Amino acid sequence: MHLPHSDKLPIAKLAASFGNTSATYKFYWLLAVLELVEEGQVSIPKRHLFARMIGNAWYTVNYFHVSFGKQDLIQQAVKAILEQERLTLDTKKSLLLSVLENSELKTTQQTLYHFNKNVPHWFLSPWFAKVGGENDVAYRKRIYASSQVFENDCLYALYDDHIVINPKWVGYLQANARILKDFIYWNLTLFLQVRNPNVPDIANKLIRPPFRGSLTNQRKNYWDIVFKELGTLDCIFTNTALTLDKYALDHFVPHAFVSHDLIWNLLPIDTSFNATKSDKLPNMETHFDVFFKLQKRAFEIITHQSPKSKLLEEYLTIYPDLSSANSFDYSKYKECIQPLVTIAHNNGFGYL
Structure with missing residues (x-):
């Protein structure tokens, strides 16, 4: 499956964000970005993005019990927040997001902001390759600084507590949101099928169904x-x-x-x-x-x-x-x- 073409944007960089994927965070991060850009947001609090990542994985982990892999941070975070906030397996997404965006529990805040260590800047790695013997700390600082001037037409600018979508990308993301989501779910399905080879119907376990079929x-x-x-x-x-x-x-x-x-x-x-x-x-x-x-x-x-x-x-x-x-x-x-x-x-x- 290929992303919609653009003569003005480095679409290959966006597609490359899913290369060498060892965890689900890239899929859920971009999905969160897309959802909020669809709502008209271009300056987006990181906490809202981290909350969306948890919200979009909630039903897959808690209801369908699909395994993301033992080391996957999103799966661990979903299970931790279920207990910390005393929520139910079928908590509605709107309520879940409200809880995550406003919770004063330090454990919940720590769980959410643990993603800030690597997720936002590593997603931009196709736009900013490591140079020489650059260590992770220096690499992170360089991506933050370079993204703030939208160097290499990167997708967004990184700041301590929020991101700002590159104006050049806004129209593309909004116009192609549905195709981009299909691209994300297609790649996420392939990723999870490898880790759940005997689990049926992975593709239909990524989104909470609006209703169960009648018997x-x-x-x-x-x-x-x-x-x-x-x-x-x-x-x-x-x-x-x-x-x-x-x-x-x-x-x-x-x-x-x-x-x-x-x-x-x-x-x-x-x-x-x-x-x-x-x-x-x-x-x-x-x-x-x-x-x-x-x-x-x-x-x-x-x-x-x-x-x-x-x-x-x-x-x-x-x-x-x-x-x-x-x-x-x-x-x-x-x-x-x-x-x-x-x-x-x-x-x-x-x-x-």
Whole structure:
């Protein structure tokens, strides 16, 4: 993916900012700059930028548990601030930014300003190469001084507590903000996929979805039919008797990990339990066998009652040749579910 061309600006320098990337800070720094420039700001407090970096990574780290790498400062900062400010995993971005921009907690301020040590000037390194035996302190001072006269048409000028966007870049950033964001997310996706090779759907875990998809179709055209046939079902987690008019439909492996609503991962559970279950993982030894029996029985009923249901096709993910209920094999099902649970746990999802 390439950035929009300009005859007047060193676009190659901007693209080169993501070269040799070993952490996520460059992606989140530029994303923060873009968002605030879109809002019309050209003189931007660093604290607001650092707050945006945390805000944009918040859901990816806390809800989806995507790993940024053990040494990544943004991931560490997100987790630290979650505890320091006693916030929730699903805190809205607007509230989070307000807290971060105004918090009087020294620990939060220290966490934010830790990024000031390297992030703002290292992002400009493509515009200012090191010379000779220049040490890091001298290099930092030179970038600050040179950027303040927009030497080499650099993106912004650096000051102690704020940056000033180069007027030559403002129009380009605003006109191409959407493409630039796509460029950032594309490169961030590639970066994180290397560090999370077995985690599905990384690209859709970088932004908090505006809403979760409805399970109305799966309820009405699948599980409701099962209930009408059987009358009641027992919740596999609480043993509570469930009825057609009183059950919640939930994911066996949390949606926050699988990022889909395929029927083979859905099951009816107790509504009260669903309210507290959050994104906890099932215990395979305790829960899988009863889950499998429930799924197989439901499949048999739908195959008989509604054989042309499109939802049945979703089992092809597990069983490429699902010609009958006899093909609904226990081992294959477990071989599909077990790795998902294991990987999710390794990424930070807890067990029930």
